Each structure stands twice: as structure tokens, then as C-alpha cells.
Amino acid sequence: MPVTENLLRIEEKIQSACARSRRNREEIRLMGVSKFHSREAVEEAWQAGLRLFGENRVQEAVEKFTGFRESHAGTELHLIGSLQRNKVKTAAPFFNCIQSVDRDSVIHELGKTSGERGTALELLLELHTGEESKSGFPGEESLFRAVETALSYPGLRIRGLMTMAPYTGSEGPIRNSFRRLVKVRDVLEARFPPDTDKRCCWTCLSMGMSGDFEIAIEEGSTLLRIGTGIFGERRQ
Numbered sequence: 188m189p190v191t192e193n194l195l196r197i198e199e200k201i202q203s204a205c206a207r208s209r210r211n212r213e214e215i216r217l218m219g220v221s222k223f224h225s226r227e228a229v230e231e232a233w234q235a236g237l238r239l240f241g242e243n244r245v246q247e248a249v250e251k252f253t254g255f256r257e258s259h260a261g262t263e264l265h266l267i268g269s270l271q272r273n274k275v276k277t278a279a280p281f282f283n284c285i286q287s288v289d290r291d292s293v294i295h296e297l298g299k300t301s302g303e304r305g306t307a308l309e310l311l312l313e314l315h316t317g318e319e320s321k322s323g324f325p326g327e328e329s330l331f332r333a334v335e336t337a338l339s340y341p342g343l344r345i346r347g348l349m350t351m352a353p354y355t356g357s358e359g360p361i362r363n364s365f366r367r368l369v370k371v372r373d374v375l376e377a378r379f380p381p382d383t384d385k386r387c388c389w390t391c392l393s394m395g396m397s398g399d400f401e402i403a404i405e406e407g408s409t410l411l412r413i414g415t416g417i418f419g420e421r422r423q
Contacts, residue, residue, distance in 0.1 A: 190231040193417050197400075201411070204404035215404060218265065220396075220414030226251050228418050233259055241286070241412055243268030245278045252281075267349075267393075267412060269322055272296050284309040286349045286393055289322040291336050298340025307344040307386075310337060311393055314371055316364040317353040327374055334379050338387060345379075347391030347409075348372050352399055361399050365406035368394055 197217070205212045219232050222243040229240060229251065238261050242248035248264065256262040265284040270293055278285065279300040288294060288310045301308045312333055315323030324330050337343045348371065352364035372389050381388040395403025397416035404411070 190228055190417060190419075191235040193419070194232065194235045194237060197413060197416050200401055201404065204401040208405040210404065214409055216410045218267075218410060218412045219417045220267065220412050221251070221418060222247065222268070222414060224414075224418040226255065229255065232417060233262065237417075239263045239265070241265045241267040241414075245270070245274040245281070249277065249281060276300055279308055280304050282308075284311065284346065286311040287313050287322070288333070288337075289313040289315075289324060291333055294333060294336045294340075294343070298337070298343050301340060301342030304342060307342055309344045309346045311347050311349040311391060312337075312345065314348055314350045314368055316350045316367045323350065327371060330371065330375060331378065334375065334387070338379075341386075344385065345387045345389075347389050347393065348375075349391075349393035349410075351396070352394065352403075354398075358402065361402050362406060365394050365403055365408065368392060369407045 201215065202212060216239055218239045218241045219237050220241045221229050242264065245266065252264055263283045265286050266278055266282045267286045269287055269289065270278055270285060272292060275296040279297055280303055285297065297308060312330055313323040315325050324333060334345060337345050348368055350364060350368045352361040355361065369392065372392060376389040379387050391410055392408050393410040393412060395408045395411040397413050400411045400413060
């Protein structure tokens with residue numbers, strides 16, 4: 188299906204999930220994960236109204252979006268793949284938000300580089316709730332240290348958490364993954380309340396992909412990361 192039709196179909200499912208869970212559609216942002224997809228596909232999504240995009244690889248994002256944002260006002264770009272330390276100097280000034288923050292060393296590198304930006308760099312801390320092979324902080328104590336590290340750099344802003352549910356056809360483990368993220372967010376918010384200068388808040392829960400985004404909505408997601416459902420199968 189064309190991207191425009193896919194977006195309409197996804198929107199219908201989002202609306203239905205919101206109705207089932209008695210949620211306001213305005214609480215939820217939709218991201219198009221454009222990894223391995225062409226700039227033309229991104230253009231079609233943008234023309235259909237999508238403004239938030241996610242990329243897994245720094246270099247691919249730079250090649251695809253350099254110049255695009257300047258000619259497409261309102262475009263927002265997040266890094267959702269693992270960030271290597273040697274890519275930090277490129278990523279920090281280029282992305283609006285780094286969602287995949289999964290270790291203290293990366294926070295330190297981002298913090299040292301963030302001063303080169305005109306605006307603060309937003310971060311989401313990734314919590315491991317799924318498969319063994321997935322990255323992310325393992326639990327609350329490691330997240331406490333990560334928050335303290337991020338808050339020591341004035342150019343960084345914490346906006347919430349992200350996770351990836353396990354790849355399974357069973358609904359139970361998926362719901363448990365999302366519910367854990369919500370619970371940990373509540374713990375972090377109690378320990379690190381939102382501050383007056385907005386350096387720390389917990390409004391964003393990035394969870395839900397093409398195969399499980401309706402469950403994620405029912406469990407409290409505020410940001411959906413959908414690739415295949417919008418752009419079709421990836422072309423490597």
C-alpha cells in the first residue's frame with residue numbers, strides 16, 4: 188500500500204485503541220520509523236501529515252534528512268537505535284532527541300557535546316524489559332544513576348523512557364513489558380520530580396511498534412514507533 192493509505196489505516200487503529208482504553212488521541216504522538224526507506228517515502232509521509240521521524244543509524248539519518256528539515260518546517264527527528272560513542276559528536280547537534288540512551292558513558296559524551304547546540308538535547312532513557320539481546324538499563328538503580336548523570340549537564344533534558352517489548356505472539360509478556368515501563372516511570376517521577384526549568388520530566392513513554400502499538404496505547408504509551416506499518420517492508 189502507498190504510505191498515505193498506510194497512515195490512514197494506522198490512524199484508524201489508533202483511534203479504536205484510544206476509544207477502548209478511554210484515552211485522548213491528542214495524548215499520543217505517532218513516529219514514522221524511516222530506517223532503510225527512501226527520502227521519497229519520507230516525503231510522502233510528510234505530505235500526508237506526519238512530522239515526527241525516527242532513524243536507527245546516525246549516518247543514514249544525516250544523508251536522508253540533511254536539507255529535508257530546512258525545506259519541511261516542523262519536521263522532528265529522533266535517534267532510536269543504539270548510539271556508539273564515536274557517533275556522538277555527529278548525533279548530538281543533528282537530532283532533536285536521542286531515545287536510545289542505554290548507558291552512562293553515552294550520557295557523559297552527549298553532555299560534553301550538547302553545549303554546541305542552540306537548544307537543549309532531549310533524552311529518553313531506555314529500560315530493558317524484553318529479550319536478552321536488547322539493550323537498555325536493567326532496572327531502577329541504574330536509571331537513578333543515569334538521571335543524576337544527565338542532570339549534571341545543563342545542555343541535556345530528560346523527557347521520559349522508552350522500551351522494546353519482547354518479540355512474541357503472546358500478549359501477556361508484551362503487556363508486562365509496557366506495564367513495567369509505566370511503573371518505573373512512576374518511581375522515577377517520585378524520586379526526580381519535574382523541575383521548574385524543565386530539565387527533567389516524565390511525560391514521554393515511547394513504547395509500541397507496528398506489531399504491538401494497540402496494546403501499547405491501552406497500557407499508556409504516549410509515543411508510537413511505527414516503521415513497517417507505515418512504510419512497508421524495509422529495503423536494505
